Amino acid sequence: MKQFEVNFDGLVGPTHNYAGLSYGNVASLNNASAVSSPKQAAKQGLKKMKALADLGMIQGVLAPQARPDVDALRRLGFSGSDADVLQQAAKQAPAIFQACCSASSMWTANAATVSPSADTADGKVHFTPANLTNKYHRSLEPQVTGNILKATFANSQYFSHHTHLPDNEHFGDEGAANHTRLCHEYGERGVELFVYGRYAFDKSKPAPVKYPARQTFEASQAIARLHGLSDDNVVYIQQNPDLIDQGVFHNDVISVGNQNVLFYHEQAFLDTDKALAEIKQKYGSGELHFIKVTSEQVSVQDAIKSYLFNTQVITLANGEMAIIAPTDCEENPAISAYFDELVTLNTPIKHIRYYDVKQSMRNGGGPACLRLRVAMNQTELAAVNQSTMMNDVQFERLNNWVDKHYRDRLSVDDLRDVALLNESRTALDELTQLLKLGSVYPFQKG
DSSP, X not given: OOEEEEEEEEOOOTTOOOOOOOTTOHXXXXXXXXXXXXXXXXXXXXXXXXXXXXXXXXXXXXXXXXXXXXXXXXXXXXXXXXXXXXXXXXXXXHHHHHXXXXXXXXXXXXXXXEEOTTTSTTSSEEEEEOOOTTSHHHHTOHHHHHHHHHHHXXXXXXXXXXXXXXXXXXXXXXXXXXXXXXXXXXXXXXXXXXXXXXXXXXXXXXXXXXXXXXXXXXXXXXXXXXXXXXXXXXXXXXXXXXXXXXXXXXXXXXXXXETTEEEEEXXXXXXXXXXXXHHHHHHOSSOOEEEEEOTTTSOHHHHHHHTSSSSEXXXXXXXXXXXXXXXXXXXXXXXXXXXHHHTTSSSSEEEEXXXXXXXXXXXXXXXXXXXXXXXXXXXXXXXXXXGGXXXXXXXXXXXXXXXXXXXXXXXXXXXXXXXXXXXXXXXXXHHHHHTTOOSOSGGGGX
């Protein structure tokens, strides 16, 4: 039976904006309050999805969150009509208001952790939405994310869905941004790598001091238990606290893996030699490529600025691998020079392809942030909601939908306008029909 790694990219929502909400994410903070282009952002994302589909990859799309989140504002004491709630919140608590307008669900690497059926005890694909407790604006996402995942992967014969972990910092979980998987073939049993920033219940362990560590060891262990993973195919690795303090807020900003390749910066992990030895032992026989980028080759700051590691490493039909990189990498002399050298080395990575995702980059997320990876076999893929899969017809439909509903320019001040809220709800209601999701948003349920 054929096996695939399918990328499900988050569709950028109609209220895409730059609020600078993510402390510890340098790009997010640097572009706070800039004017955004929801239409351009959505089209950039769709173009990347279509480009990967054209390369022969199987590509899906995940719906965005509904924003502004009026229900969250009502829970915080704002009342009256929707227009009243927006105006009160924007005036009385602007920081909270902006958090409830966040565009961050576009980064579906944070949507959930996924374990394929080859790794799990019951032979199903398991999904656990991330609770994202470290940031209020992202902690609003898990319930709707779960609804969207259940509507996308709806067949309980093949897919198992878990409730997100407790909404508490001790179990801070950031999803696939701190998780990757190495394997021989996608459908064979692999090694799942959980990268955490700190221990929640042991303060004697190393931890960052400037920026928060968003993923805990205890959360990673809980996900592994929920997914029925064996200790023989799980490796827990602590992220280097010094790098978190330099702005490496998720592991996918400093390392990325695909099949038998782990591409990482030499400063990425706290005890690299020990981690790599454990990976090698659990991976077993077969060629395994650890591609280390030294600080001399690329500084940590250049890696963060360009999102060198927040790239996608994909396997092409001919078995060679390609890196899907933002154009920011091409525009950085140190990064482009490194890539020119990388494709000449004795590794599976032979191609670099650049894509413009600047609207996402300015808000703090590169190509890897935009996608959730789901390894499946042929039967499981057939059980997925086919209306969420990218093809020529759906690409045209979604582009037309964006043209119909999205604004060219959006400022933070526009978010208080009830007309934007109504526009967004109309657009998302139509989107759920295009993708055949049913009612996944609170506003659709009464």
